[in-house]
Structure formats: structure tokens, C-alpha cells
Amino acid sequence: MYATTIRGTSYRFPDLKSLMAKATPLRSGDCLAGIAATSAAERVAAQMALADLPLSVFLNEALVPYEEDEVTRLILDGHDRNAFAPIASLTVGEFRDWLLSDGVDEDALAALTFGLTPEMAAAVSKICRNQDLILIAAKRRVVTKFRNTLGLRGRLSSRIQPNHPTDDARGVLASAIDGLLLGNGDAVIGVNPASDSPGQCYELLSLLDELRETLNIPTQSCVLAHVTTTLQLMERRAPVDLVFQSIGGTQAANSSFGIDLALLRESREAALALRRGAIGDNVMYFETGQGSALSANAHWNCDQQTLEARAYGVARMFDPLLINTVVGFIGPEYLFDGKQITRAALEDHFCGKLLGLPMGCDVCYTNHAEADQNDMDDLLTLLAVAGVNYVMGVPGADDVMLNYQSTSYHDVLAVRRMLNLAPAPEFAQWLADVGLTDARGDLQAPALPASFAPLLERA
Structure with missing residues (x-):
């Protein structure tokens, strides 16, 4: 008592x-x-x-x-x-x-x-x-590495999220190229597949890997399929950089996702065995969100924020490259409005950093929440001040496959400029090498780099 x-x-x-x-x-x-x-x-x-x-x-x-x-x-x-x-x-x-x-x-x-x-x-x-x-x-920075270095002080990274409602290769490629031309994508180029079929995911992985290799981009790619699908793909020697999985803060919540700790260990070992990292071996990518345990009736009468922190207790045991809270995605039943979304995101980022995680955030809301893009502008800026590792870059801030609102490529540029932040160092050097940034690191609009031309023709 x-x-x-x-x-x-x-x-x-x-x-x-x-x-x-x-x-x-x-x-x-x-x-x-x-x-x-x-x-x-x-x-x-x-x-x-x-x-x-x-x-x-x-x-x-x-x-x-x-x-x-x-x-x-x-x-x-x-x-x-x-x-x-x-x-x-x-x-x-x-x-x-x-x-x-x-x-x-x-x-x-x-x-x-x-x-x-x-x-x-x-x-x-x-x-x-x-x-x-x-x-x-x-105060706390958490640095991770795979093909580049993420989480350094003075840096803000972004994930290009080029989702497409039918996994159309041209649509995915066009969105990804758009993001790269706007200086995004150093955290990961990551597609949420519309279909979790191994065949479709294999094609998307191959597409992203071809894009990365053609342009020699120092980043990593990921198809955010279920971990069991990714295990099948690794058995087929697909070009898997990162293993993705949504996780929760209780065993029952993870069971609702179709996973347990043993499965996560198995997938991490399989990804490490591929040895695809150029400068590091952080191979896991996790997503979380307040309310997931309650939505699965797996919350043990605990509050959703504490269970979110427990999900971070799971994540830190697997040395992830990336983890982010998809803070407003589950809907207003769990976070009603912009004020609740903002508070939850700051709590999540704080708890994750204390627990030693490379915290990112999908600054987002669903269309039936009492929130708008001004709320997301505020939250994005607050998180950047707090030292968030990375955020999302979505074309127009509107995900046409998942049907929710997030942050755009231009939003990332705006916050970098306001707070004098830069992408990951290896990625920043690549932007300069291909002529997309000037000597100060600012984006410019030169003639399109020659290396992009064949990809644009395909897109």
C-alpha cells in the first residue's frame, strides 16, 4: 500500500x-x-x-x-x-x-x-x-554503426520511408530518389511492404540494394517485414542489412506480434553472420508505440508509458542500430490529441536514452486524432533540441500506404538548418561528393548528378 x-x-x-x-x-x-x-x-x-x-x-x-x-x-x-x-x-x-x-x-x-x-x-x-x-x-548521445555513424552530437539523421500502396518498384524508387536529393536517408532507406510475402519483400530488398550500390551511398536499407519473413530471406541470401521487428513491453504483447526473445536472438545471429556492415555490427531495427500492449489485452493493468519503457528493456539487449517510437500511429484511443502525443514522445525519447538506446521517433498522427501538422512541427523541433537520433522523411509528410501523417523531407531540412545540425558524417561527405551540397554543407540545386540519371529513367 x-x-x-x-x-x-x-x-x-x-x-x-x-x-x-x-x-x-x-x-x-x-x-x-x-x-x-x-x-x-x-x-x-x-x-x-x-x-x-x-x-x-x-x-x-x-x-x-x-x-x-x-x-x-x-x-x-x-x-x-x-x-x-x-x-x-x-x-x-x-x-x-x-x-x-x-x-x-x-x-x-x-x-x-x-x-x-x-x-x-x-x-x-x-x-x-x-x-x-x-x-x-x-545530455545523452547513443552512437551506433553499420555503414555510417549515427547518433553523434550535432547530427540529425532521417529515414527515407518510400512506401507504396502496391509495392510498385517505380513508385518506391521515385520516392527514395526524391529523399536522397533532399539530403535524407542516412539512418536507413526503409520500406513498409504492402505485402509480407517473401517473394515481394525479396524484390524490394533487391531494389533498395541496387539503389544503394549504384549510387555508392553510405547508408543501410531495410524492408520492414515480420522477423520470420526476414529469416526466410536471409536463408535465401537476400541482401538484408537490418532485421526489423515491432516489439512490446510484455511477453504477451510480443506473442501478439508473433515473436519471443528466442526468435529475436536467432534473427540477430543470422544477420550478424551475413557480415554486411562496413564499419559496425548493429543489425537490429525496432519500432514501438504506447498502447500496443493494451490493444492486445496484454498490459497486466499497467500504464502504457511504463510498458513502453519495458519494450526498451527488450530492445537494449539486442544492440540495435535504430529504434523509434511510432508515437501517434496507434490512434486517439491511446493518445488523444497533440498535447498527449507530444508528452508521450518526449517521455519515450527520455526513457530510451536513459536506457542506452539510439532513440528515434516517427513524429506522427492519424487523421482522426485531435492533432495537426503544427503539432508535429512543434514536436519535431522539441525532439531535435533533445538530441533525437533520427526522424522520418515521408514524401509530403503523408504516407500513402499506411494512411497517416508524419514528417517530410523538407521538415528534416528545416530543423537541421534551424539548429545547425548535419547528417551522419559519412553521408554528409557523400552528399558533397555527388554535388548535392556546397562547401558549407547546405543543399544546392546543381545539375543533376550523372549517377542519378539511369535511376530516374527507370523511375
Whole structure:
């Protein structure tokens, strides 16, 4: 039992998962689950009680039963008590103060990584203002490598997302070339296939690999098929750079995706065996999103933000090149409006960075949410200030296959210019070498590079 009293009114929370849920800033998914605070006063009371909670409690009270959930076992069995030692005596509130202090720098946060459980990261995020989430996350950079170097300070990378409703090769190629000409694509050129058939995915992989090799682009490609499809493709020696999979924060949520931890391990080993990375071996690409466990009835009455952080506990065990929260994609049932989407994205990025992940974000919303592109402009800028590793580049910010709104190639350029950010260094050099940027690194409009001509004719 956890309790606090405010102006003579006592508030009681029967267990840790209830306290965590009630302390979460308002969002529609927790209301849908029936676990949200019933009033602003109850939410503040829960946040006050949470702030006074020792961090060590999270090592002794599992929100999802250890015996019944392999994600819980992964988190607790992988906890590093030596790394935890510097903050072992702190409460959640004291931990927030520690994170904000000037003496805690990037090295201190890096050393802490495996001393934190996802639940600890989620807890401290619940008592942070948006400004706190941005300031703390900006201290931490997480660098990964495959064919280029992602996550360096002063850099903002992007994924070209050239989806097509029928997987038409010309449509995919045209969208990808458009993105490259606008300086996007250093994180990955990644297609969500309309069909998950191995044959169709093989054709898309071959198309993207041909594009990359023809132009000698220092980036990586990915077809975001289910991991079992990708395993089949690797057995056929398809040009697989990265293994993609959506993941969740409970074993049951992952089962709803058709995966478990053993399958993820198998796929990572298969991708490493291909040895396609030029300068590194981060071969996994994960996507997450608040509300996925609830939508699968796999949430164990936990709040959606804490379960999102637990998904990061899964991801960090596989050394991914990329991970991103598709923050507004699941819909207003889980994040109702622009304000909730913004808060969730900043929480996700903050928790992921604390847990040592190369966090990206699909800054997005569905057309039936109470949000618009101005909300996305605001969020994109806030995330860039917070040091997000990468965001999406979608033609016109409108995905014609998945039918949702994201960020465009031009949005990436705007934020890079406003905040003096650059692409990954190897990719920036390639842009200069092919004549797409000038000596300062600014995009220019020269004659079309000769190497692009045959591809444009095909597109």
C-alpha cells in the first residue's frame, strides 16, 4: 500500500502498478484501460507519493510477474547492481534532481545504463516537466554503426520511408530518389511492404540494394517485414542489412506480434553472420508505440508509458542500430490529441536514452486524432533540441500506404538548418561528393548528378 495526504485528504494506492498508473500524465489509453487517475488531485497525490519512493523498490516489486513474463525476467536478471550503486540510496524525486544536476554528464549517464530498470526510467519521467525531459535527454548521445555513424552530437539523421500502396518498384524508387536529393536517408532507406510475402519483400530488398550500390551511398536499407519473413530471406541470401521487428513491453504483447526473445536472438545471429556492415555490427531495427500492449489485452493493468519503457528493456539487449517510437500511429484511443502525443514522445525519447538506446521517433498522427501538422512541427523541433537520433522523411509528410501523417523531407531540412545540425558524417561527405551540397554543407540545386540519371529513367 502506498499513500499520501494533501490538505487533509488521504490518497491510497494498493500496489506499485496502481501508483505508477495514477501518477502518469493524462492520456486516453490509460482512461480506456480504467487505470488512470480520476482527478488532477489524485494524479498529483500519486506523483508526490512516487517522488518519495526509493528506487530500490523496483528491484523487489515486479509490475508484471517474474514467473509469468520473460520480459520481466530479462530486465531483472540483466540488472547491474554495481552500475546502480551511485543512485541506490535515492528516491525517485532525488533521482530527478540528480539527473538535472550539472555534475551529471554524458559519461555518468552512460555508466548508469544497465543499473537502471525500465520501470525506474518510467517512474522518474512521470514527475518531470517537458523541459526536464528535454534537458536530461540532451545530455545523452547513443552512437551506433553499420555503414555510417549515427547518433553523434550535432547530427540529425532521417529515414527515407518510400512506401507504396502496391509495392510498385517505380513508385518506391521515385520516392527514395526524391529523399536522397533532399539530403535524407542516412539512418536507413526503409520500406513498409504492402505485402509480407517473401517473394515481394525479396524484390524490394533487391531494389533498395541496387539503389544503394549504384549510387555508392553510405547508408543501410531495410524492408520492414515480420522477423520470420526476414529469416526466410536471409536463408535465401537476400541482401538484408537490418532485421526489423515491432516489439512490446510484455511477453504477451510480443506473442501478439508473433515473436519471443528466442526468435529475436536467432534473427540477430543470422544477420550478424551475413557480415554486411562496413564499419559496425548493429543489425537490429525496432519500432514501438504506447498502447500496443493494451490493444492486445496484454498490459497486466499497467500504464502504457511504463510498458513502453519495458519494450526498451527488450530492445537494449539486442544492440540495435535504430529504434523509434511510432508515437501517434496507434490512434486517439491511446493518445488523444497533440498535447498527449507530444508528452508521450518526449517521455519515450527520455526513457530510451536513459536506457542506452539510439532513440528515434516517427513524429506522427492519424487523421482522426485531435492533432495537426503544427503539432508535429512543434514536436519535431522539441525532439531535435533533445538530441533525437533520427526522424522520418515521408514524401509530403503523408504516407500513402499506411494512411497517416508524419514528417517530410523538407521538415528534416528545416530543423537541421534551424539548429545547425548535419547528417551522419559519412553521408554528409557523400552528399558533397555527388554535388548535392556546397562547401558549407547546405543543399544546392546543381545539375543533376550523372549517377542519378539511369535511376530516374527507370523511375
